[in-house]
Amino acid sequence: MSKKEDIKLLRINYLRGPNMWTYRPVLEVWLDLGELEDFPSNKLDGFTARLTTALPALIEHHCGVGERGGFLQRLEEGTWMGHVLEHVVIELLNLSGMPTGFGQTRSTSQHGVYRMVFRARDEQVARQALAEGHALLMATINSEAFDVPAAVTRVRDKLDDCYLGPSTAAIVAAATDRRIPHIRLNDGNLVQLGHGARQRRIWTAETDNTSAIAEGIARDKDLTKSLLKSVGVPVPEGSVAKNAEHAWDCAEDIGLPVVVKPSDGNHGRGVTLDLRKKEDVIAAFKVADAHGSEVLVESYIPGLEHRLLVVGGQVVAAARGEEARVVGDGKSTVQQLVDTQINTDPRRGTTEEFPLNRLTLAEDEVILLDLERQGLAIDAVPEADRRVLIQRNGNVSNDCTADIHPEVAHAVSLAARVIGLDIAGVDLVTTDISKPLSETGGAIVEVNAGPGLLMHLKPAAGAPQPVGQAIIDHLFADDDNGRIPVVGVAGSRGTHTVSRLVAWLLHLNGRHVGLACRVGLFLGTRRVESRDSANWDAAHRLLMNRGVDATVIENSAASILKDGLAYDRCQVGVVTDMDGSLSGLPGLAHYDVQDEAQLYKVMRTQIDVVLSEGVAVLHAAVPALVEMAELSDGEVVLYALDGTLPAIHEHRAKGGRAVFLQGGAAVLAQGQSETSGANVESLLKRFAAAGSGAAAEVDAAIVLAAVAAAWAMNISPELISAGMDTFVPDAAPAVAAA
Numbered sequence: 001m002s003k004k005e006d007i008k009l010l011r012i013n014y015l016r017g018p019n020m021w022t023y024r025p026v027l028e029v030w031l032d033l034g035e036l037e038d039f040p041s042n043k044l045d046g047f048t049a050r051l052t053t054a055l056p057a058l059i060e061h062h063c064g065v066g067e068r069g070g071f072l073q074r075l076e077e078g079t080w081m082g083h084v085l086e087h088v089v090i091e092l093l094n095l096s097g098m099p100t101g102f103g104q105t106r107s108t109s110q111h112g113v114y115r116m117v118f119r120a121r122d123e124q125v126a127r128q129a130l131a132e133g134h135a136l137l138m139a140t141i142n143s144e145a146f147d148v149p150a151a152v153t154r155v156r157d158k159l160d161d162c163y164l165g166p167s168t169a170a171i172v173a174a175a176t177d178r179r180i181p182h183i184r185l186n187d188g189n190l191v192q193l194g195h196g197a198r199q200r201r202i203w204t205a206e207t208d209n210t211s212a213i214a215e216g217i218a219r220d221k222d223l224t225k226s227l228l229k230s231v232g233v234p235v236p237e238g239s240v241a242k243n244a245e246h247a248w249d250c251a252e253d254i255g256l257p258v259v260v261k262p263s264d265g266n267h268g269r270g271v272t273l274d275l276r277k278k279e280d281v282i283a284a285f286k287v288a289d290a291h292g293s294e295v296l297v298e299s300y301i302p303g304l305e306h307r308l309l310v311v312g313g314q315v316v317a318a319a320r321g322e323e324a325r326v327v328g329d330g331k332s333t334v335q336q337l338v339d340t341q342i343n344t345d346p347r348r349g350t351t352e353e354f355p356l357n358r359l360t361l362a363e364d365e366v367i368l369l370d371l372e373r374q375g376l377a378i379d380a381v382p383e384a385d386r387r388v389l390i391q392r393n394g395n396v397s398n399d400c401t402a403d404i405h406p407e408v409a410h411a412v413s414l415a416a417r418v419i420g421l422d423i424a425g426v427d428l429v430t431t432d433i434s435k436p437l438s439e440t441g442g443a444i445v446e447v448n449a450g451p452g453l454l455m456h457l458k459p460a461a462g463a464p465q466p467v468g469q470a471i472i473d474h475l476f477a478d479d480d481n482g483r484i485p486v487v488g489v490a491g492s493r494g495t496h497t498v499s500r501l502v503a504w505l506l507h508l509n510g511r512h513v514g515l516a517c518r519v520g521l522f523l524g525t526r527r528v529e530s531r532d533s534a535n536w537d538a539a540h541r542l543l544m545n546r547g548v549d550a551t552v553i554e555n556s557a558a559s560i561l562k563d564g565l566a567y568d569r570c571q572v573g574v575v576t577d578m579d580g581s582l583s584g585l586p587g588l589a590h591y592d593v594q595d596e597a598q599l600y601k602v603m604r605t606q607i608d609v610v611l612s613e614g615v616a617v618l619h620a621a622v623p624a625l626v627e628m629a630e631l632s633d634g635e636v637v638l639y640a641l642d643g644t645l646p647a648i649h650e651h652r653a654k655g656g657r658a659v660f661l662q663g664g665a666a667v668l669a670q671g672q673s674e675t676s677g678a679n680v681e682s683l684l685k686r687f688a689a690a691g692s693g694a695a696a697e698v699d700a701a702i703v704l705a706a707v708a709a710a711w712a713m714n715i716s717p718e719l720i721s722a723g724m725d726t727f728v729p730d731a732a733p734a735v736a737a738a
Contacts, residue, residue, distance in 0.1 A: 164189055222239075230418075259275065260295060262295060304322060317465035571614045652669055
């Protein structure tokens, strides 16, 4: 078989919000199969066998068949390479630790050109997976060697570099379970939960309630200890050592054995335990001095180290440490014994996905000191059956949450409150956490801000704890989803006027409104930018603004196709029209949208995201929009100039709400009741008198759409009427649809 030319990746576009494909971000790829358009999978000799050998788990892919093995069935029957690439990329993401189940591939109007999409939590990870999947597929087509494990490693490395850390990801996942939206604010782990004025922020396990003063206290271990001691929390006796000799003096005063550690270190770095000799104390001082500004000498508390997580004053999880030891065989060095007896544990690794760290002896000064105290070095060969201590309490990853004694929980919670931390990792040493510290002689040795959660999420032993959920429940009350009202307005004519009218009415209703539309970006009644702001970036800025408690966002078909919606759900979704969009927005041809059926799939996105407690507002004079009503998870309000339309009649017969024009005024109807509202004709005359270039786009239907959207936001008919009477059209020129 002759070598096939590469599939060409014509365009790659990251859709950051809900889109015509799905509610979630996806990577959309335009593919030109070239000559492979004539070679579906069943026409390439041995292709399916080679592909399933490279990626055996493809058997798990259901595909359109809807059951395990469905994709393999499609391969055997014959499917095109764009579809195959979709599944290859999804499988690489699965293998790399970012499970992905969604993908679609569809033909376009151009021969051999396809649009392929797949779920993409992170754009850079998705692009890496695409590149690796493309290379793997072409190698498989052409019977060439390809290193799949190496490709998976490259995707996983990109995931480690770019995606949220496991602690932050767990909190975000818990927020998603509560339908709380999130926005990543930097390339690291700073995340906004919720929108606008109701948002909260986290940075890993720190929150916007975490006090900088409390963090400073927690970093100063000597100050922490003195504050805890003042309220009766048991802590080890200790003092600050000025130098190595002074450290020994402190040890003698306190009484042996002792612990030497940095005053402001973290993650246990530079901490040496159970010191009984002067030379050991002096050596430990040098290690601790390299990791902090001061060195503490403390009495040694016998027992195992425990890490307890406190959230909002409650202990929500606990993990116990254990010693790491090896047994000599009389032939292997200490390093070899560690590699074969400890580092082979599948729970150990060098990345955050592993609950236990791989031990690198040469890089850990504390381990080297403990070996020296045993008369050993890493290249020494312990005699057969000798037990060698490698690491003390270095594996705090065994869940013991169910074992905590209430008095221990009380002491730990008190410690976090005294320091002032809303979320804290409290380290204590005790021989038995199921007994009071007064019985075991245990003590709290550290209180840490911004604690890691991995030991509780993926313990080496025991049950995982729902710590992400605990943090979300601490930040948000049971009835709080962090959302502010979002009104999304989509269509091709006059949508910026609808948006401005709705924003004005919300302003009169006492809201601090953010508005992103074609004629600018507004905060309240102040236009802060005059450029076209009917786009994802401008809308996102409003959702990030703590001063905004309601937003109105204009969306065009082109902006939905380019970026998706800026919000995951909305309180009110408005679609004004379908007519004129194709001819009025020539940019849609770039996205291969060439008829009303294709446009329908784009515009329905606005209605797909309406909350169950929200409202879809639709123009009843447009049959396609009447059909769209069934897509709304919430209520539907119809509007039209003619209140006798069959769609409005049927909707009202079912008790639904509708808005129509009668005698120059808007009528707000629900079921058989009717309320006369805004003077529409008067507003239209003011638009004309203002000389606004936008007046040509403003008609009675546009005003009725705004009235319906305001009513959907539970603004009273009286206020809507007054608001329309007081709205002042400006004389700004009309802005062409983007």
